[in-house]
Amino acid sequence: xxxxxVTAMVIATVLGDLLQSHEMKRAGEQSVSARGFARLLHxxxxxxxxxxxxxxxxVSFFSFMxxxxxxxxxxxxxxxxxxxxxxxxxxxxxxxxxxxxRRTAGxxxxxxxxxxxxx
Amino acid sequence: xxNLTVRSxxxxxxxxxxxxFLALKAAGNSAMAWGMKQVPERMSMNPALYLRAMxxxxxxxxxxxxxxxxxxxxxxxxxxxxxxxxxxxxxGYVIAVFLGKVFLHETVTHRRWxxxxxxxxxxxxxxxxxxxxTRSSEVSA
Numbered sequence: 001x002x003x004x005x006v007t008a009m010v011i012a013t014v015l016g017d018l019l020q021s022h023e024m025k026r027a028g029e030q031s032v033s034a035r036g037f038a039r040l041l042h043x044x045x046x047x048x049x050x051x052x053x054x055x056x057x058x059v060s061f062f063s064f065m066x067x068x069x070x071x072x073x074x075x076x077x078x079x080x081x082x083x084x085x086x087x088x089x090x091x092x093x094x095x096x097x098x099x100x101x102r103r104t105a106g107x108x109x110x111x112x113x114x115x116x117x118x119x
Numbered sequence: 120x121x122n123l124t125v126r127s128x129x130x131x132x133x134x135x136x137x138x139x140f141l142a143l144k145a146a147g148n149s150a151m152a153w154g155m156k157q158v159p160e161r162m163s164m165n166p167a168l169y170l171r172a173m174x175x176x177x178x179x180x181x182x183x184x185x186x187x188x189x190x191x192x193x194x195x196x197x198x199x200x201x202x203x204x205x206x207x208x209x210x211g212y213v214i215a216v217f218l219g220k221v222f223l224h225e226t227v228t229h230r231r232w233x234x235x236x237x238x239x240x241x242x243x244x245x246x247x248x249x250x251x252x253t254r255s256s257e258v259s260a
Contacts, residue, residue: 017201024196025253029129032136032191040190050193057189084205091202098252099202102244109241110206116234117212 002071006079009063013083016056018090023050025095077118084111133198133250137207140195143188145214149222151181199250206245209238 027043027050030036044050067076088107091097099107154177172178195204216235219225227235 017205020193021196021201021204024193027197029132030194030197031132032139032194036194037187037190040194044193054189087205088202091200091205095201096253097200097202098249100248103202103206103248106241106244106246106248107202107206109237109244110209111241113234113237113239113241114209114212116237117216117231118234 002067002075005063005067006082009060009067009080010083010086012056012060012063013080014086014090016053016060017083017087018094019049019053019056021091021095023047023053074118078115081111081114081118084114129198130250133195136191136195136198140188140191140208141211141214143184143191144208144211145218147181147184147188148215149181149218150177150184154178154181200252203245203248203250207242210242213239213242 024030024043027047030040030043044054064076064080067079084107088099088104092099154175155172158172158175158178173182192204192208195208213235216227216231220227
């Protein structure tokens with residue numbers, strides 16, 4: 001059961017973030033003022049893939065909640081960081097982002113840090 | 120020259136939204152953790168329990184802050200790459216450790232301090248790269 005929850009959490013996180021990143025880049029620059037949030041809600045209502053991305057976030061959140069009810073945080077947090085590796089790779093190959101040596105090194109340092117903090 | 124001004128403006132906007140996201144996330148998580156400690160029932164798969172927990176004002180404030188944090192993160196995605204947003208928002212772990220140490224008097228082990236230092240260094244390294252390596256295909260008004 002615990003690996004099923006980890007798998008569901010990782011897949012939902014990866015899919016949710018990829019969809020949101022892709023759709024928000026297409027929607028253009030947004031702001032975080034009161035009007036900005038209203039416009040953002042309008043953008044969400046118009047884009048089905050964005051709504052799917054948010055639904056994936058919800059699946060990821062509840063999988064994490066269910067996981068920490070039975071497993072210690074020291075397992076759940078490092079397990080959830082698997083999504084970090086997958087997302088960075090998919091950002092390069094699916095979203096065509098340029099990672100470069102500095103960003104890759106930084107991402108690896110953050111990953112090691114997350115595993116240490118959670119472990 | 121004009122190009123440089125536009126780029127530094129976009130960078131300033133990206134970092135302002137990033138700071139706003141980190142503040143909302145920290146405030147939301149803290150309010151939620153504080154409020155949930157005051158809720159007597161243990162959570163289960165029953166959604167009614169979650170709805171009842173939201174009657175606690177701290178839990179309600181936490182939920183509102185975390186919804187705003189979700190929207191702010193989406194605004195950040197409109198300005199910056201996914202491979203940029205993920206590591207730089209991990210600074211949230213550093214803030215959580217700091218808040219836990221200062222306000223909740225939690226014990227922070229050497230291992231956790233080392234992890235915090237790595238996250239901070241890694242985020243700074245990623246933060247020094249260009250935040251957007253792809254271009255928006257549509258621009259909203």
